[in-house]
Amino acid sequence: MDAVSQRHFSRSDCCLPIKFARSEDRHYCESTLCNISRTGMYFESAEAVRPQSNVQIIMPEPSPSAPGSGEYQYYAGQIMWCRRVQGKSGACFGCGIRLSKCGQQADGEDAHLICQLCDMCNEATPCDEIETIDCHIYLCPSCFSYLSALPDGQLKSAVIRFLQGNVV
Numbered sequence: 001m002d003a004v005s006q007r008h009f010s011r012s013d014c015c016l017p018i019k020f021a022r023s024e025d026r027h028y029c030e031s032t033l034c035n036i037s038r039t040g041m042y043f044e045s046a047e048a049v050r051p052q053s054n055v056q057i058i059m060p061e062p063s064p065s066a067p068g069s070g071e072y073q074y075y076a077g078q079i080m081w082c083r084r085v086q087g088k089s090g091a092c093f094g095c096g097i098r099l100s101k102c103g104q105q106a107d108g109e110d111a112h113l114i115c116q117l118c119d120m121c122n123e124a125t126p127c128d129e130i131e132t133i134d135c136h137i138y139l140c141p142s143c144f145s146y147l148s149a150l151p152d153g154q155l156k157s158a159v160i161r162f163l164q165g166n167v168v
């Protein structure tokens with residue numbers, strides 16, 4: 001297994017109707033889930049969503065072919081990016097989410113935290129403890145403090161370059 005598939009688990013394409021809402025207004029919009037992995041989703045929506053917004057997703061028709069979605073109906077996460085794309089049904093907004101929670105009940109009452117793998121030591125770490133550097137590199141608390149303690153210089157940039165090479 002290479003570093004990329006370790007990080008993203010299996011990522012599969014799909015085309016499923018979902019509803020999402022920004023956590024603050026709970027107004028659900030219809031959209032289409034195009035891609036899902038254990039830690040992220042890509043969906044297309046008629047409405048733009050501000051990056052960094054927290055959103056909740058309800059999957060009305062769980063599909064056994066998408067990992068996790070046959071099991072889970074509720075997801076929570078944060079929008080990482082949103083941009084105009086040409087989707088299957090015309091111009092729309094494509095949004096990438098980093099998932100933080102999932103649950104089997106559509107109301108999310110039973111939702112639990114999703115673990116992410118540390119890009120340095122590969123330890124599964126609950127996503128609320130994961131630290132992000134350089135926007136893309138996810139580190140567990142001990143790797144993060146190790147890296148933060150390194151003085152700026154060649155060694156530190158070499159480690160960061162190595163991690164970037166693993167995750168890009």
Ligand SMILES: [Zn+2]
Pocket residue numbers: 118119120121122123139140141142143144
């Ligand atoms: Zn680590």
